[in-house]
Amino acid sequence: MQRGNSKHGAVLDDQMAQEVRGIARGPAGGRAEEWHTPEPAGEDQPEVTVAPNGDFGRGIPNGVGSAQGEAFSRFGSYLGRNAFPGDRTALESSARAMTAPDDVIRRIAALPEGRTFQNAAEAWHASEGRTA
Template sequence: MERGNTKHGALLDERMAQETRGNVRGTAGGRAEEWKTPEPAGEDQPEVTFAPGGYGRGVPAGIGSVEGEAFSRFGSYIGLSAFPGNRAALESSARTLEAPDDVMRRLAALPDGQIFENAAQAWEASEGRNA
């Protein structure tokens, strides 16, 4: 025995099901009302030239750029627990995470005795040194 809604007729039930089909099935662009569609970024949005979080002037622009990818790779081999820390702490963390030689060379080029608060500071201090 098929159960249906006793408040509506079969025609109204079918129409209501069609109205929500896109939302229920999750098809792309299935939003029934235009106001539910997210707006694209406007022309008045500022261009991001530094990594989110505002670490400083030494953070390269954007993921996808050569500099941005190099910075990301560098930072991914330094554990968060190493910060704040000096060169020895950063090198120890990088060894634990099995950092490649180029990252280890960059860390070895850091000035001794300086404390780094984050990867951006270490990147900036090692920029252009034996990388």
Template sequence: MSEGMERASSKHSPRVDEQMSQEVSGLVQGPGTGGSRVEEHRVPEPAGEDQPETTTAPAGELRTGAPKGMSSQDVERRSRLGRFITMSALPGDREALIANARDNEAPDDIVAQLQGLPEGIRYQTVSEVWAALGNKNETTRW
């Protein structure tokens, strides 16, 4: 969903919002005829291509590009880094991250990157580690 769509309701008067809300609820609830239409809505649908399912993106799965400020290669490399740093290591400093990556059988290049982190800093997220390694995160987070 684009940013414009998320904020659309703030651009209408309360009366138009109410009217739109009724139109949407009619669409969501269906015509009320019962039968199979109601059951349809109870079946969970898989996430669409534009909806995130997991934090890691397997190679070749990035169909719609990357978040603003990152290339698809950046996304894949950060995702790969995140596979070797588990939540149990965060927040953590350089030594904790290196130990965790080794526990997760990280390849030498990942361990070497982590060894280049400055000492004495505790990182809260993989994105913070990624940025500390000199890489860019999404610009929309700021």
């Protein structure tokens, strides 16, 4: 069997492969020197959290995590990227293709006719105060 390497024999090739197997298949950072690893936070430093003080809305009423923010996220998840820019008909066909629930379809149907929307936020704001 041709090994393709004239400097080593088959036994030495296998031994060398075994030595680097942990590095090649190991976790991220397995190849880094110890001084590349970031140090943990000190005792006098605050705990790191995903949402400091539980403020997912970032101080914005109706922001992320609020009922209205969640409703907007749900609305936008049924509008495909290929629907924009588009009018009410394009948004409705995209939502139907993504099997949107009735409340999303009703909100889209309540959008003003003849207006082109550039993104989901623009369509959402145009539909506020209408049937949802």
